[in-house]
Amino acid sequence: MAFADSEIVVEDPQAPADVSxxxxxxxxxxxVVYVVLVALALLLGFDNWRSGAxxxxxxxxxxxxxxxxxxxxxxxxxxxxxxxxxTRELGAKTFVTRDQLRRVMQVFVPTFVFVALTQWLxxxxxxxxxxxxxxxxxxxxxxxxxxxxxxxxxxVMFVTFEVAFDVIMPKGPIExxxxx
Amino acid sequence: xxxxxxxxHGFAVLLTWKTLALMLVGLLxxxxxxxxPGLGGPxxxxxxxxxxxxxxxxSAIVMLSCIYWGALFGGAITSILFNIPGEAWSVATTxxxxxxxxxxxAAEALTAAFTSSFIGSLVAVLLITFLAPRIASFALxxxxxxxxxVYLLTFCSFVGxxxxxxxxxxxxxxxxxxxxxVGMDTVSGRLRxxxxxxxxxxxxxxxxxxxxxxxxxxxxxxxxERLALRGHAASISLRVVLRVWRELPRxxxxxxxxxxxxxxxxxxxxxxxxxxxxxxxLAKRFSKHPETFGKGRIEGVFAPETAAHASGTSALLPMLxxxxxxxxxxxxxxxxxxxxxxxxxPLLFIEHKDFVWGLIASMYLGNxxxxxxxLTTVPIFASILRIPFAAVAPMIVVSCAxxxxxxxxxxxxxxLMLLFGVVGYVxxxxxxxxxxxxxxxxxxxxxxxxxxxxMIGAGGDMxxxxxxxxxxxxxxxxxxxxxxxxxGGLFKSVGVRRREVGS
Numbered sequence: 001m002a003f004a005d006s007e008i009v010v011e012d013p014q015a016p017a018d019v020s021x022x023x024x025x026x027x028x029x030x031x032v033v034y035v036v037l038v039a040l041a042l043l044l045g046f047d048n049w050r051s052g053a054x055x056x057x058x059x060x061x062x063x064x065x066x067x068x069x070x071x072x073x074x075x076x077x078x079x080x081x082x083x084x085x086x087t088r089e090l091g092a093k094t095f096v097t098r099d100q101l102r103r104v105m106q107v108f109v110p111t112f113v114f115v116a117l118t119q120w121l122x123x124x125x126x127x128x129x130x131x132x133x134x135x136x137x138x139x140x141x142x143x144x145x146x147x148x149x150x151x152x153x154x155x156v157m158f159v160t161f162e163v164a165f166d167v168i169m170p171k172g173p174i175e176x177x178x179x180x
Numbered sequence: 181x182x183x184x185x186x187x188x189h190g191f192a193v194l195l196t197w198k199t200l201a202l203m204l205v206g207l208l209x210x211x212x213x214x215x216x217p218g219l220g221g222p223x224x225x226x227x228x229x230x231x232x233x234x235x236x237x238x239s240a241i242v243m244l245s246c247i248y249w250g251a252l253f254g255g256a257i258t259s260i261l262f263n264i265p266g267e268a269w270s271v272a273t274t275x276x277x278x279x280x281x282x283x284x285x286a287a288e289a290l291t292a293a294f295t296s297s298f299i300g301s302l303v304a305v306l307l308i309t310f311l312a313p314r315i316a317s318f319a320l321x322x323x324x325x326x327x328x329x330v331y332l333l334t335f336c337s338f339v340g341x342x343x344x345x346x347x348x349x350x351x352x353x354x355x356x357x358x359x360x361x362v363g364m365d366t367v368s369g370r371l372r373x374x375x376x377x378x379x380x381x382x383x384x385x386x387x388x389x390x391x392x393x394x395x396x397x398x399x400x401x402x403x404x405e406r407l408a409l410r411g412h413a414a415s416i417s418l419r420v421v422l423r424v425w426r427e428l429p430r431x432x433x434x435x436x437x438x439x440x441x442x443x444x445x446x447x448x449x450x451x452x453x454x455x456x457x458x459x460x461x462l463a464k465r466f467s468k469h470p471e472t473f474g475k476g477r478i479e480g481v482f483a484p485e486t487a488a489h490a491s492g493t494s495a496l497l498p499m500l501x502x503x504x505x506x507x508x509x510x511x512x513x514x515x516x517x518x519x520x521x522x523x524x525x526p527l528l529f530i531e532h533k534d535f536v537w538g539l540i541a542s543m544y545l546g547n548x549x550x551x552x553x554x555l556t557t558v559p560i561f562a563s564i565l566r567i568p569f570a571a572v573a574p575m576i577v578v579s580c581a582x583x584x585x586x587x588x589x590x591x592x593x594x595x596l597m598l599l600f601g602v603v604g605y606v607x608x609x610x611x612x613x614x615x616x617x618x619x620x621x622x623x624x625x626x627x628x629x630x631x632x633x634x635m636i637g638a639g640g641d642m643x644x645x646x647x648x649x650x651x652x653x654x655x656x657x658x659x660x661x662x663x664x665x666x667x668g669g670l671f672k673s674v675g676v677r678r679r680e681v682g683s
Contacts, residue, residue: 008261008262008409008410008411008413008562008563008565008566009409009410010409010410010566010568012569015405016404016405026610029606029609029610030610033606033607033612037351037355044358044373047372047373048372048373051370051371051372055640056640057639059632059635059636059639059640060631060632060635061368062365062367062370062372063372065357065361065628065631066358066361066372066373069357069358069361070354070358072350072354073350073351073358076347076348076350076351076354077347077351079347080345080347080351083347095609096404096609100404103403103404104400104403104404104605106403107399107403107573107577108400108602110574111396111577111598111601112598114574114577114578114581115581115594115595115598118581118591118594119591123578123581123582123585127574127578127581130574130577130578131571131574131575131578134570134571134573134574135568135570135574138570139568139569139570140570141568141570141571157578157582160231161230161586165231165233165234167230167231167233167234167582167586168586168589169582169585169586
């Protein structure tokens with residue numbers, strides 16, 4: 001059709017392979033999640049019981065509602081745990097393949113580093129590093145494009161939040177050097 | 181009509197250059213957010229919320245709701261041109277929208293989608309204009325027991341009517357309610373579940389959780405998939421628009437039916453996703469040529485889009501009138517109201533007339549301006565998808581972090597956002613729904629306060645929830661809905677046994 005020349009095509013060369021070894025099954029993850037939730041319910045339930053989960057003359061004490069919420073949470077999680085153990089088909093269902101996990105980590109690890117860096121360098125420098133680094137290393141985009149994009153982005157963010165909207169962001173030594 | 185006078189007053193509030201400019205910015209940002217993979221209505225609104233902290237509430241809500249309209253419009257673009265639904269409620273739009281694009285009718289499909297979105301929203305806004313003030317004035321008579329009963333009804337209907345596994349919905353909801361209770365207890369002033377950890381004293385902020393659960397986790401999920409895409413570029417000419425509009429009257433039954441479905445499911449927590457599928461399926465069932473659906477029939481675009489937008493818009497009705505959001509995005513807007521120091525609920529209509537009617541007026545204006553913008557700028561927005569995801573992803577991460585930090589100026593919140601991102605990713609993959617969590621977190625404190633105030637008023641007697649006809653019927657309805665799956669199962673098994681006996 002007439003659309004052949006106006007097609008938009010975007011390639012994804014580093015896409016996860018369709019067939020890749022499974023890292024873990026949905027069943028394992030469900031079981032882990034339910035165990036964590038039961039533990040959380042026990043911990044929070046204990047704290048609420050300690051602060052008073054009884055019924056005073058004028059109604060519930062401060063821990064009353066949260067305590068029973070913990071009971072419900074624990075019950076629902078135990079039910080889910082039992083169901084996950086009993087359902088064999090879940091064991092065959094892949095939670096994440098190795099290739100997919102690699103891609104997820106490619107975003108998660110830089111994000112983690114970015115948050116840690118924000119504490120030391122301020123959010124603008126950290127975001128400059130994140131955008132440039134991510135584009136260059138994960139996206140394999142040319143150095144100059146990555147650098148220009150990240151610089152423009154950090155500047156736009158700075159102007160939008162700090163100057164136009166008066167929202168104060170964490171800043172580090174570099175902003176201090178420029179006296180901002 | 182009082183509503184019309186007040187609405188005109190609302191337009192007067194809007195018609196300043198500053199508000200109109202913010203509206204335009206909001207719409208453009210919204211369409212942008214709607215088109216981008218890995219972002220959508222709720223995420224976009226949550227991330228951009230910090231921009232509005234220093235504005236006055238009216239400008240803020242106008243901009244945010246315009247982001248919401250824009251995102252609703254934007255979702256249709258990728259569905260039709262690329263067969264990628266930007267949002268779950270756009271899935272039904274791809275059924276006929278993408279085949280139309282393949283047959284070279286992309287412009288027609290897009291015009292149909294935008295126009296029907298507009299019609300759906302318009303019907304819902306009309307409903308809000310005339311119904312919301314009435315519900316609000318009725319709800320003014322509500323005391324704490326009535327409010328608690330309404331909150332209970334909202335929670336129970338999620339458990340009873342949701343399509344997910346019941347125990348997963350319950351887990352998601354109790355987790356939300358528990359997190360809402362962390363920090364200072366508003367009635368007794370005691371600290372709860374803080375374990376002596378200072379940053380927890382303020383509690384877990386709702387918006388931080390939302391940014392993590394929707395924004396960060398969506399990025400992680402998007403990366404898992406193959407991001408290659410292939411689709412059609414399209415531009416819409418005036419000739420096409422007029423041709424599609426001339427055909428509109430022929431489909432009035434479909435449009436009306438979808439609007440009604442959307443409004444109903446939007447006010448009750450059925451949601452836009454269910455509405456779009458139901459609108460599509462009913463249009464197909466009542467059609468004289470059901471076999472042509474799925475092969476590029478324009479009616480198949482009209483039906484789901486009208487329903488989705490009617491639902492997305494009418495979800496704001498219970499939020500404005502009762503303080504109970506009808507959707508995830510409405511919940512975030514509600515969180516925004518609280519940040520700006522407004523108390524959502526029926527009193528809003530009396531104490532903040534300018535705000536409420538400004539918002540309602542902006543729904544009309546935003547949808548009209550939005551329609552014009554999307555019709556004229558489709559080629560630009562479609563080409564946004566050419567931007568590599570490797571450039572978009574880190575920018576979204578930075579926006580999320582800025583958003584999370586700005587809410588309370590706390591670095592702890594940024595870490596919390598990251599944690600919620602991981603939780604959201606795992607929950608989505610094992611099928612724990614996030615909407616009940618969001619709703620519980622935003623309504624948790626209000627419903628607990630309502631419960632305890634009713635208890636104090638009644639001297640600790642639970643019978644207060646059945647003390648009069650109104651509160652009694654709401655409470656009973658809530659419990660029925662909660663037990664609906666059990667009751668339904670009982671009826672069915674009794675029916676089966678009877679039939680077996682009969683045969």
